[in-house]
Amino acid sequence: LQRFKEGKVYMPEQAQEALRNFFRKGNLIALRELALRRTAERVDAQMRVYMREHAIGKVWPAAERLLVCVSPTPDSARLVRAAKRMAEGLGAPWITAYVETPAQLRLPQGARNTVIQTLRLAEQLGAETVTLPGQKMSEALLAFARDRNVTKLVVGKPRRRLWQRILLGSIVDALVQGSGDIDIYVISGEREDAAPAAPDRRRERAIDWPSYGWAIALVALTTGAAWLMFPFFELADLIMMYLLGIVVVAMRHGRGPSLLASVLSVAALDFFFVPPYFTFAVSDARHLFTFAVMLVVGFVISSLTVRIQAQAAAARSREARTAALYAMSRELASTLGVDELLTVALRHVSEVFKSQVVVLLPGPDRSLTAWSGGQFQLDASELGVARWVYEHRQPAGLGTATLPGASALHLPLIAPRGPVGVLGVRPADRHALDAPEQLHQLETFANQTALAIERARLADEASDAQIRMETERLRNSLLSSVSHDLRTPLATITGAVSTILENGSRLDDRTRQELLESVRDEGERLNRLVQNLLEMTRLESGALQLRKEWHSLEEVIGAALSRVGKRLANRRVTTRVPPSLPLVPMDDVLVEQVLVNILDNALKYTPPGSPIEIIATATDRAATVEVADRGPGLPHGEEDKVFEKFYRGRSDGERGAGLGLAICQGVVRAHGGRIWAQNLPGGGVAFLFTLPITDAQPTVDG
The missing domain is CATH 3.30.565.10 (Histidine kinase-like ATPase, C-terminal domain)
Structure with missing residues (x-):
């Protein structure tokens, strides 16, 4: 401001105008804050790259960064809000993470809905949200925290009793032991007025009786095979046969039938192959230890097999989601034009989510109109939901807490320069988008679509700018060429005519004839120039x-x-x-x-x-x-x-x-x-x- 007053930036009258309209003290402070934030982000990114390149595993607390871990419990929403206030107080970015362990994969639908609602709340509050796969929650969190240079890790209070924590362990204890330079905050957050929603128990898992029947049949088949082997093999070999049957049951029919197969295998081994035969009595006490070990091994094998299958299913699901997103992104990258991009996006969304899809785009007056290639019609109420989504930049409609009575789920298409439209999805099954991963994938598709639309519009703007530049260049070239080619013959004609008018009586016939011929020649030259200009105009306008x-x-x-x-x-x-x-x-x-x-x-x-x-x-x-x-x-x-x-x-x-x-x-x-x-x-x-x-x-x- 002092430089402005001294006239070192603008002229005095311009400086006063600039000070009144833009270069106010508040604006300059805001610009300084933005510049410092941008500088801090660039330095932080460069530091993280340096740490990765030099395999630095510990945290460098150059700037505060928070990581809050959420779980399927209703208290996670309070934890997110508390972390938000903590991040605001520190002026630090914050991340909300959910660890998807094998145990978490078996959660009921109500608990999974709680997770997605919590992550969505964190996004609305300004957090970056991530879902981390891992065997142990503490190991996955600490590895991610070190990779992102997190300085403070926020978790909720443990719910287990003291004796349960001693016997089964606690995530808080594991985080404290492995945290190193990371600060661990254990908080509960403030109580909310509304009571947490009861878990969704509408879909109780039915008992799969055929699987249990197959488990019994497989144990009987294994017993028959062992009976044929009994005269020629030792008892340990027969135990291996039963363990093999338990593995087969676990792979084909899951945890419950495999546990039943473990119990039945021990009972069959005792009844048929341990003296006294055909009774459950045991003459040698050492066999009791064998039975116990066999039962434990059977339980462990069944649990590990089921866990591996769950992890494989989760990996296949992630692979399918990644492949679908890659296919859509690759096709969008090779497509030009907004209409063509929307055709590609609607086809992929419709195929992946088994839904009818529509896109609404803003007009010049910012009013939303449905794109002509949509797959269903929107009534007045659905248009109202779409307008709310566009104005508030938040999802609404089917399956959300905002206007849930709508027949379709509406997602905002947000690009770097602002919202570019609304994506409406009407699934064939109203519960098809209840799964958290489905909703996250749909939001990712919407983000990719928004970026593609923004890219197409920027390309159109760049093309228009290029055309304007080319037009300006051609105009300047035309003016330069024509002005020179017009000025030369006109000067010759003007000079010749002026000479004849001023000195006509004193000129001899030969000189007068030469002057007149020069006028004629230059006139013909002008005629050729004008004719060429007219012909070029006809060619470029298509009028030829x-x-x-x-x-x-x-x-x-x-x-x-x-x-x-x-x-x-x-x-x-x-x-x-x-x-x-x-x-x-x-x-x-x-x-x-x-x-x-x-x-x-x-x-x-x-x-x-x-x-x-x-x-x-x-x-x-x-x-x-x-x-x-x-x-x-x-x-x-x-x-x-x-x-x-x-x-x-x-x-x-x-x-x-x-x-x-x-x-x-x-x-x-x-x-x-x-x-x-x-x-x-x-x-x-x-x-x-x-x-x-x-x-x-x-x-x-x-």
Whole structure:
């Protein structure tokens, strides 16, 4: 502000205006805070990269960062709010993490809904949310905390009693023992007014009686096999047979049937293979220890097998979600245009979530309108839900706490520059999106769609900006070329006419004739320039209409030579047109203009008196015209550039506006032919163009 007052930034009157409108003290403080925050984020990111590159496992407390761990209990919402207040007090970013252990995979639907609601609450409060897979919750949390350089870890108070913590352990104790430099905060959060919701018990798991039947049958089958082996094998070998049966039951039918198979296997071993036979009595007390070990091993094997299967199922589910997201992202990345992107996004969302999908996009007045490719119609109430979602940037509708009576779930499409629309999803099963992973995946799809829409719009804006820049460049080039080419002949005409008017009586006839001829020549030059500008305008606007008729190339070439005849007075022009050359369908006026422009180009860029040659040939499919000169030729690599608008080569004499050859290219392409330039071996350049002959030659009836 002092520099402003001293006039070191703006002029005094401008400085006062800037101080009143923008550079106020509050604005400058806010800008300084934003700059410091951005600097801190960049330094923190660089530090974490350095730690990973040098395998530094401990935490460097360069800046505060909080990590709060949530669980399926209703108290997790209070824990999240308490962590939010703690993060605000420290001015630190915070992360909310949920660890998905094998035990967590078996939670009922109500508990899983609690988790997703808690994570959603954390996102609304500004936290970054993550779901961590792992065997032990404490190990997964500490590994993630060290990777993200977390300085404070917040957990809830343990619910187990003291004797349970001693026997079974506690996550708080495990975190404290392995935390190292990380501070552990154990809090309960403030009590909420509303009582926690009761767990959802609508879907009790039914007993799978057939699986238990298969477990009994498999134990019986194993007993039969062991009975055949009994005379030839030891008791330990028979125990291995029963353990193998327990593994098979655990793999095929789950925990309960495998536990039953363990108990039945011990009982069958005792009844059939331990003396006294066919009774449960045991003569040797050591067999009791064998039975106990066998039962424990059976329980452990069944538990481990079921856990591995649950982990494999979770891994397959994650793989399927990742593959679906990758397929959609890959297709979005290779698609251009908002309509095409929305078609791709709706197809993927509809296929993955078995739903009908609609997208609403904002108009110029920010009112939402349904995209034409949607899969269902929205009534007035659904449109109201979508408008609320767009304005508040939060999900609403089916399965949420906001307007749950809606028939569809509405998600905001939020891009870096703000909301770009609303995604509406109406699943065939109203409970299809109850699973937390399903909802998270849908939100990820929505985010990818929003980013794709933003990318397409930015591409359109960049294209428009490029077009405006190109238009401005062409306009400047046109003004520069035309102003020069208009000013030169106008100055000549003005000077000649002024001389005749002022000194007409004192001029001899020869001088007067030369002045009048210069006026005529410069007038013709102006006429050619204006005609070229008009032709280019017609070509670019698409207003050029061909009037094709069958004409003789010899006559068109003769007409072009007549138009530039006076300028060719000191040139030797050779034409080679075979008498058998067929008629060609063309617009003779425009093709004549092509020849005139090529000849005019040769006159400008070749030495005076150098020869010009015109050759015409034809095949069954096309006629080719070649105009060759013996000038300096074209620089290497510029054979195609000469046909660009406003391109002009080096010339010591008269220069044009750089439109003649561009017009030639437009006319020839309009006829369906091609035009090109090539340097000649002996010096000079040849311009060739073709005119297609697509129809049969006309006949003259006698």
